[in-house]
Amino acid sequence: MVDAQSYQAEALIGQDIEAYLAAHEEKTMLRFITCGSVDDGKSTLIGRLLYDSKMIFDDQLSALEAASKKSGTQGEAIDFALLVDGLAAEREQGITIDVAYRFFATEKRKFIVADTPGHEQYTRNMVTGASTADLAVLLVDARQGILTQTRRHAYLVHLLGIKHIVLAVNKMDLVDFDQMRFDEIVADFTHFAANLEMTPPLAIPISGLAGDNITQKSANTPWYAGPALLPHLETVELAEDAAQQAPFAMPVQWVNRPNLDFRGFSGRLAGGTVKPGDKVRIVPSGKTSTIASIVTMAADASQCDLAEAVAGQSVTLTLKDEIDCSRGDVIAAADNPPLAADRFEASLVWMDETEMLPGRAYELRIGTQAVSARIQAPKYAVNVNNMEHLAAASLGLNEIGVVELATDRPVVFAPFADSQKLGSFVLIDKLTNATVAAGMLHFSLRRAHNIHWQAVDVDRAAHAALKGQQPKILWFTGLSGSGKSTIANALEKKLHANGKHTFLLDGDNVRHGLNKDLGFTDADRIENIRRIGEVAKLMTDAGLIVLTAFISPFRAERDMVRALVPAGDFIEVHVDTPLDVAERRDVKGLYKKARAGTLKNFTGIDSPYEPPETPEIVVNTTELSADEAADVIIAYLDKH
Amino acid sequence: MPSLTHLQQLEAESIEIMREVVAQAENPVMLYSVGKDSAAMLHVAKKAFFPSPPPFPLLHVDTTWKFQEMYKLREKAAKEAGMELIVYKNPEAEAQGINPFDHGPLHTDMWKTEGLKQALDKYGFDAAFGGARRDEEKSRAKERVFSFRSENHQWDPKNQRPEIWSLYNARKAKGESIRVFPMSNWTELDIWQYIRLENIEIVPLYFAAPRPTVERDGLLLMVDDERFPLNEGEEPVTRSVRFRTLGCYPLTGAVESEAASLNEVIQEMLLTTTSERQGRAIDHDASASMEKKKQQGYF
Missing domain, CATH: 3.40.50.300 (P-loop containing nucleotide triphosphate hydrolases)
Known part of the structure; x- marks a missing residue:
């Protein structure tokens, strides 16, 4: 059994709660997903993380022991997977069919983990889980190696712009912690990742069931030089920290107007940092002004103005000038504002039972903007199993393709590769109100790309x-x-x-x-x-x-x-x-x-x-x- | 700049969700149960819209069986937030005198589940904030932040809208409504730390004090008023107790404790070995009971 003491400073809690809480308040938060093929042990790994960080209470543990005996797959041993397989329907079928969120904390960080399903028909759930993740743990069964599902999930993770990927080669105990087997799998994956131009992952040999290389380096893999899983999760860079380096931009969610003397613009910073006195530009209107104050609520009225706000924070900004600005506009750095355009190329993940209808007007939501958008027939669809480009007239449930789309008015955007917040969008069916697709903008199409514009006579x-x-x-x-x-x-x-x-x-x-x-x-x-x-x-x-x-x-x-x-x-x-x-x-x-x-x-x-x-x-x-x-x-x- | 702490991140996310609801829904309301989760949620709402008061009313679906101290704080908190407080009591339950002693599960059904449906229908609320957290219970771990309910207030766990990035889609058909859980990603410890950090007032019942109690079916119940029917030979015993979760007093088990300050409560919570909902009689039946209740329209 791995020593979990270091992950819950029990001694400190007992002796000096004040010091413990002060330290805990400074923790950062990492969101990650676990994905991989059906039997690669995702739920077991999460159960293990919860167990090792002492997030399982006695009553849960006794319920778990009882359930393990009744429907577990580990004989008399605890089946950690039962901890996370939530819905009754799933428990009966023994599979995970939706995204489940779990929480645990170590001394350094709080973690939110999205357990996402392995089945092809639930690609949309995986996209849901991956969309908010800083990191992805891609599980591989050491006995099975890289499977079609592994490749599909790796592609989705890459498509959704997750910068950090851990290739967790699981069930190493079942292959006698064989280094050659591990190297073979890593080489196989690296070859595939290079084709995708994906950031190379960190590969870790683990056993979710036995606990090897989870909280600390395992004696069973002396040949492995990298970090154990949890220490890596504790130190990897957060997406929001990276976003602080981007130019300042804040989509306006709501105009705060309690009385005639106050007009504030509420939103969450998509990127960068902002201070009172900064020059800003409202996009798409292009008008400029200066930040007067960053308002927050504080018990002490003198503390209600912030000196600075950073990417990820929800704030209310006031401007020095009375200019037009409302929901959907973006307040941005005056010298580096995002662009506005009405024709785009984008990747699209189709998530609805009803297939995409080229030419139909869908509602497109990007940032806090909502516009009407028409999609043209896909340029191509992607076979997610081998990344081949396929000709396609439309996209069906769980299909991914590259499309061109036109909006009925210009929208403020940034390429998805530069900004997740300003480059991601969803499409909504106006009749059923269903969210039918998730999209990632590549770039805007200049007029030169528009063949109709080149026609000399604008005729019938x-x-x-x-x-x-x-x-x-x-x-x-x-x-x-x-x-x-x-x-x-x-x-x-x-x-x-x-x-x-x-x-x-x-x-x-x-x-x-x-x-x-x-x-x-x-x-x-x-x-x-x-x-x-x-x-x-x-x-x-x-x-x-x-x-x-x-x-x-x-x-x-x-x-x-x-x-x-x-x-x-x-x-x-x-x-x-x-x-x-x-x-x-x-x-x-x-x-x-x-x-x-x-x-x-x-x-x-x-x-x-x-x-x-x-x-x-x-x-x-x-x-x-x-x-x-x-x-x-x-x-x-x-x-x- | 340093990274945002986990509490700053959670607060920013909850604020973003609340503002989206206000921007997208026609007639939102915040369900306010007076518990610590509600207190934290209300505090976030105040911050989200400051210097305006939160632009929606508070709704308390009352069962008439809450602790007296909860009723006291309810009025005070609404007043301090500058918000309208709507108290709704299911008139049928009131007429029939439904109570937890004589009517068992019917008490929760009629006062809470039915009462909530009636209140939402009566005022035409199309979006209702709730303070539920995903770490509370297994079926909640899978629920979206924006959770749709049919015209009959039913939840269909198999047919949830994908919820991608923070692009919340609040469009709905006539008659449908949304339950919104802005605190989805908070844990019990996060809530306690936030209460401590932001100095949020909570019901004193969360702190240990000598209180009159009797032991029933493994639960330590507080004799909060004269309606508590004592069995033959049963005498209330004064014990130093506190509550980890608050609901109807005859259904809410106390724990014996000496933790009288916030730090001590958090300390005890961190060292404790049973999970929060164990004090609630409602979850004890089947392990999938919450999922069933939600499909029927329980919040």
Whole structure:
């Protein structure tokens, strides 16, 4: 049994609690993850760390002993893995299916360890655990060597920018602490890591079960010259300390405005350090000011101003000038601010059951900014088992790829390699609200990279290509009250959610402005449709998908509009509702007035309606809801 | 610059979480149980929004069976923070006189689980801060910081949103709500150290004092008021005791102790050999009981 006394200064606790607490208050904190293949012993290693640092209480230990006998895999011995396999469902299956966080402390540091699962289908959980880690412990079973899972996890750890990796060659006791076996595994991994341009890991031969090279150097591996695991974890550099070297930047989370005399900007420093008097720039606006104070709460009012704040701290800053600054903006060093851009290349880990839809508008969150973003079809997907680049039209659950994306307005960013806080983002499905992807920005795409920009004439095709869609006129025709506007509205919402640029022309926005000089005589009806047709055509020239919802009773005018645009771009949608049904609905009470004779020239009553002869789409509203009708039209659009 | 200490890091993270909730949620509330974890959480909230008061109310889901000293501190703490205090008592439980002596598990179900659901529905809170820590219990170790509840307040452990970096996604469908645990990564020792460092007021019951107690089912219970039904021949005995965790007084076991100061309490805690929740009757049934309770809507 390894001596754990040195890791809980029990003597000091008993004799001088004041000194112990004062020392403990100065501890730093390291977050790390353990990963590796299913049976490589992750849970056992964590259980061992908890046990050796005396984080297991007597009642937990007796429950553990009982559970070990019942469902443990170590016979009568304690099964440390049972300590960490939390959820009841997991305990029954004997596997870890989600991220579990554990805590322990040594004299020097407090540790938070994320136990992440080994199965491929839970890549997203591993990414969750790895995203906040300073270090990764990659476990390998000495008998098995480097497996596909090991490579996958190493790649993910590298992708997520974890700078420190420990290759823990576990179960060394089962290979008689054989140095040759250890060297062979390390060489195998080093070869693989070099291909990834990954920082070489620190390799340590250990036994989680027996405790070798965990808290101190083991006598069983005299040939190993490096540190034991825990001493290494106690001294490795923290990510936040590294971030202090970066230029100052703080995304604004919240504007603190208790009264007219105080206006502070609250946030957590993404990088660098800041002092009162420092010149700062607000990005993206570019306005500059000077830090007036760094405010915090203290019992003594004279202590409420800090002299300095560093990366990782949550503070409230006040500025000397009254300038515009709100949530989403970044306050940064005036001479070295992050950039803003709206087109990027990024790596993406897809985390949702529903696969990525190129062209759809997702919500993109980066720092404290939330914008709408569209992803193009992946440049390539990565086979995480051998790092091969694969052609891909989309990304499914747990798939990783490189994509280009465009946001609807510029976002402040830094490349992920330079700043985890300013270069990482998530994508959210706007309908289900699920977090569907984690992304790491590589760089912004300059305009020169944008082939559309190089086109000499910005013509109809160029407008359409930039929007990534085929312009169309969806011409809804039908009786008053047939449901044209309702269906057109439902359709526009769906198209919009799918990232399409649309515009809906209907009585509300046309009759009150452009056509307010027109009445309801036949001549005026024709002129009404002509104008709408011309406006719709201009909008398709601009690349839009135009939806029009007008009775448009005459075949000739509809055909006139059809002739204005290229063949196939005019889609006539006949909202076919029998007169008696429309009249029974009479949403606006117009049929009643027409029957009473107070409303003249009413289509279907005293003015004719000419149904289309060969419409592209017919919607029977007595059978379909507006939503279903919209789906029918979307299905048609997808096909054509 | 030196590295941030672990307490500075934890505080900064908790502050960031609280501000995100305020920026993203429509109607947040902080669940306040008057215990030491609540006290630390409330203190962090005050720091997060200073010089403004925290921009949400405090909600205490009362069971009417808390210790008297808890009720005293409750009013005082809310007043000092400049926050509105909402006290909610499940009217059905009140009408039926549900109590821990006669009704067993129904007491927790009706007062706490049901009471909480009712209070959140009544005021339309869409995000509720709770002081739970991941080191308390196994199922909590796996819960996200932003934990979603269905319209029926249920937790689905198999379907948790990935929570990556500190990019918290608080978007939700109508009717859904979020429980937010800003203190997720704190341990019991961290909480004690923070209370010590920041000089946070806590209920005196955490410190040892002579108190009237009786021993029942292996738990040392305090006779906090005249509603405590004594068995035939049972006499309260004055013992020097303190509490490691506070809840309803008939359900909360005391430990015999002489630790009357904060340092002594921390010292005792560090040298102790049983984990914190052991004093709570609620976890004793099955070892997966907390997970079940949470799926039913327990906080």
